[in-house]
Amino acid sequence: MSNTSDELVSDIVGLFAAINRRYARESEAAATAHELTPLQVKALLAAVDPIPMRQIADRLHAEPSNVTTIIDRLESRGLVERRPNPGDRRVKLVATTTAGRAVAADVRARMPFAADPLARLTTQQRESLRELLQLTLEA
Numbered sequence: 001m002s003n004t005s006d007e008l009v010s011d012i013v014g015l016f017a018a019i020n021r022r023y024a025r026e027s028e029a030a031a032t033a034h035e036l037t038p039l040q041v042k043a044l045l046a047a048v049d050p051i052p053m054r055q056i057a058d059r060l061h062a063e064p065s066n067v068t069t070i071i072d073r074l075e076s077r078g079l080v081e082r083r084p085n086p087g088d089r090r091v092k093l094v095a096t097t098t099a100g101r102a103v104a105a106d107v108r109a110r111m112p113f114a115a116d117p118l119a120r121l122t123t124q125q126r127e128s129l130r131e132l133l134q135l136t137l138e139a
Contacts, residue, residue, distance in 0.1 A: 030110035050095040
């Protein structure tokens with residue numbers, strides 16, 4: 001690999017790290033303002049519309065047993081509630097309460113970058129970026 005290629009890779013990796021740091025700082029500050037963890041905030045935002053816990057686990061890239069603990073904490077704070085799924089009584093849906101929706105709205109307002117870190121990219125640019133990143137994982 002040439003020096004130019006090494007520098008390019010270093011720049012790209014550095015940009016990924018900078019994006020990640022900015023995202024983490026912003027989401028951490030928004031969560032802390034409500035005495036929540038970033039994962040609790042992600043779960044709360046995922047549950048704005050009623051959603052099965054399994055889907056929350058998928059969105060958080062977490063084990064369902066860990067999500068149960070997160071939802072328990074949010075529920076104890078009155079931010080979410082568990083509901084039966086009308087289509088499948090074996091499945092519980094998680095949904096924000098009125099208080100949870102207010103917290104979710106405030107959190108979103110506190111994290112404009114983290115809410116949409118690719119906002120400055122067009123749809124075509126986002127699709128291209130996704131394709132390029134998928135190529136790196138295929139190796």
